[in-house]
Amino acid sequence: MSGMRQREHHWDRIRTTEEWDVVIIGGGASGLGIAVHAASSGLKTALFERDDFAKGTSSKSTKLIHGGVRYLQQGNIKLVKESLRERGLLMQNAPHLVQNMKFVLPTFKPWRTWYYALGLKVYDRLAGRLGLGRSESLSKEETVALLPGIKTDEIAGGASYHDGQFDDAYLALSLAKTAVHHGAALLNYCEVTSFISVNKRIQGVEVHSPLDAEKRNVRARFVINATGPFSDSMMALDNPKHKPVIKPSQGTHVVVDSSFFPGNTAMLIPKTDDGRILFAVPWHGKIILGTTDTPVDAASAEPVPFDSEIDFILTHLQRYLRHAPQRTDVLSAFSGIRPLVKLTNKKTAELARDHVIRVSRSGLISILGGKWTTYRKMAADVMRKIQSLSSEKIALSDTRMLRLVDCNTPPLSPSIENMNDAELKERIRLEVEQSACLTVEDFLARRTRQLLLDARHAIKRAPFIAACLAEQLIRDETWKTEQIESFNALAQLYLPQD
Numbered sequence: 278m279s280g281m282r283q284r285e286h287h288w289d290r291i292r293t294t295e296e297w298d299v300v301i302i303g304g305g306a307s308g309l310g311i312a313v314h315a316a317s318s319g320l321k322t323a324l325f326e327r328d329d330f331a332k333g334t335s336s337k338s339t340k341l342i343h344g345g346v347r348y349l350q351q352g353n354i355k356l357v358k359e360s361l362r363e364r365g366l367l368m369q370n371a372p373h374l375v376q377n378m379k380f381v382l383p384t385f386k387p388w389r390t391w392y393y394a395l396g397l398k399v400y401d402r403l404a405g406r407l408g409l410g411r412s413e414s415l416s417k418e419e420t421v422a423l424l425p426g427i428k429t430d431e432i433a434g435g436a437s438y439h440d441g442q443f444d445d446a447y448l449a450l451s452l453a454k455t456a457v458h459h460g461a462a463l464l465n466y467c468e469v470t471s472f473i474s475v476n477k478r479i480q481g482v483e484v485h486s487p488l489d490a491e492k493r494n495v496r497a498r499f500v501i502n503a504t505g506p507f508s509d510s511m512m513a514l515d516n517p518k519h520k521p522v523i524k525p526s527q528g529t530h531v532v533v534d535s536s537f538f539p540g541n542t543a544m545l546i547p548k549t550d551d552g553r554i555l556f557a558v559p560w561h562g563k564i565i566l567g568t569t570d571t572p573v574d575a576a577s578a579e580p581v582p583f584d585s586e587i588d589f590i591l592t593h594l595q596r597y598l599r600h601a602p603q604r605t606d607v608l609s610a611f612s613g614i615r616p617l618v619k620l621t622n623k624k625t626a627e628l629a630r631d632h633v634i635r636v637s638r639s640g641l642i643s644i645l646g647g648k649w650t651t652y653r654k655m656a657a658d659v660m661r662k663i664q665s666l667s668s669e670k671i672a673l674s675d676t677r678m679l680r681l682v683d684c685n686t687p688p689l690s691p692s693i694e695n696m697n698d699a700e701l702k703e704r705i706r707l708e709v710e711q712s713a714c715l716t717v718e719d720f721l722a723r724r725t726r727q728l729l730l731d732a733r734h735a736i737k738r739a740p741f742i743a744a745c746l747a748e749q750l751i752r753d754e755t756w757k758t759e760q761i762e763s764f765n766a767l768a769q770l771y772l773p774q775d
């Protein structure tokens with residue numbers, strides 16, 4: 278993973294390798310997790326992402342590595358237990374990207390405090406020795422001390438617990454680097470356009486990279502569909518009679534200045550008007566508020582927050598915060614699409630967050646659903662499926678103990694707000710060299726998180742970034758102008774209209 282020279286190296290390997298053991302379609306949490314597991318098991322592994330790594334849902338999450346208090350409420354103990362175990366493992370294997378965060382649920386009635394405190398004790402118990410700290414019931418004074426921005430008049434008390442918080446795009450890039458370290462070939466901006474089939478069995482994929490003006494057939498023993506919300510389109514490409522199994526649901530977040538919600542503790546609003554939960558979480562010096570659950574007809578690569586979603590989030594926060602943010606205070610609003618698996622006729626909030634593996638008649642292996650927290654377990658299950666289908670013996674690595682390659686390096690700044698031109702230029706050089714940064718959007722949305730932290734500031738710096746990138750990538754003026762224009766158009770979608 279890397280600059281253009283290394284991109285060429287990955288292409289050379291794609292061109293010269295006669296057959297891969299595993300080809301993965303999709304470079305989000307699911308696909309990258311599988312790439313790490315397959316490559317560290319010694320399998321010849323290639324991954325193709327049609328856009329940038331983590332451009333999809335995997336950079337638009339709430340940024341929690343969590344057991345899921347809500348799943349506990351729903352009685353999905355198996356999922357909570359599995360997620361809490363994965364949370365503990367990830368804190369060991371990616372300590373540079375996942376941190377322990379304290380959450381407080383404020384309550385308006387004393388009996389609610391005890392109700393939540395009791396439930397959270399179950400959460401502690403399920404985490405066992407991988408727990409991050411004990412939950413506690415809190416007096417009104419303790420609640421207000423932990424949440425200094427909260428309205429005090431009606432608060433009865435609260436309950437606190439611990440969960441993990443992370444940077445989703447950074448973790449995705451760290452997984453990509455780890456997969457490459459173990460020998461995988463990875464290409465962003467390279468789409469899988471069709472399958473190669475012989476006697477109705479999938480034997481590879483056709484890939485197309487407009488960026489490199491290259492189309493190629495890539496042969497593989499196993500082809501994995503890890504395209505998240507787009508899984509149905511891949512399954513339909515394999516089998517035109519395929520009936521959709523993904524029920525896409527949009528989730529929106531709003532980012533505001535930390536002055537609206539000071540302190541280092543996150544807040545969980547246990548019940549919204551539509552019966553969900555809502556978070557206010559400190560993240561990279563700002564506050565993330567969200568999320569929503571809005572069923573949509575189809576997945577899109579760049580979902581746009583609905584006005585109603587932004588209003589919904591702000592209205593709920595207004596009930597809890599003394600100085601509540603208004604629409605004009607929103608620094609950025611972003612949406613992701615949940616790849617929920619449609620197993621029943623339930624509401625999207627109740628559909629399976631568990632993952633499901635489907636193998637088609639022609640041999641396409643699809644990993645459906647899941648969440649960031651369980652990406653490692655999802656990958657392990659896919660690899661076990663491959664092991665069971667393989668005619669040759671495969672010895673799988675144990676990724677429970679596999680540290681990510683850069684786990685001893687502190688992550689680089691997610692914000693560019695305090696960088697001068699020289700620092701910014703150096704950072705761009707680094708990202709081009711080391712993490713396959715190819716566009717202004719890559720840099721501002723995922724190599725740093727400026728677009729999500731403050732879209733206006735991102736727009737302001739886009740021309741300088743385009744100029745530095747053009748120099749690094751040897752691009753002309755037209756490219757530079759196009760990059761600025763397309764980034765500005767994108768960033769407008771992150772700013773709510775008045």
Ligand SMILES: Cc1cc2nc3c(=O)[nH]c(=O)nc-3n(C[C@H](O)[C@H](O)[C@H](O)COP(=O)(O)OP(=O)(O)OC[C@H]3O[C@@H](n4cnc5c(N)ncnc54)[C@H](O)[C@@H]3O)c2cc1C
Binds near residue numbers: 334469568
């Ligand atoms: C609002 C929201 C909040 C969430 N919060 C959390 C959270 O706090 N914690 C948590 O654990 N989970 C959370 N999740 C769930 C988690 O983010 C997702 O389950 C996970 O990111 C899905 O990853 P994925 O790789 O399956 O899909 P994606 O990240 O969408 O990746 C699929 C990729 O496939 C690519 N692709 C599609 N077609 C092709 C093709 N033909 N060729 C090549 N590539 C292709 C796409 O470009 C995309 O990058 C949240 C989800 C949402 C929507």
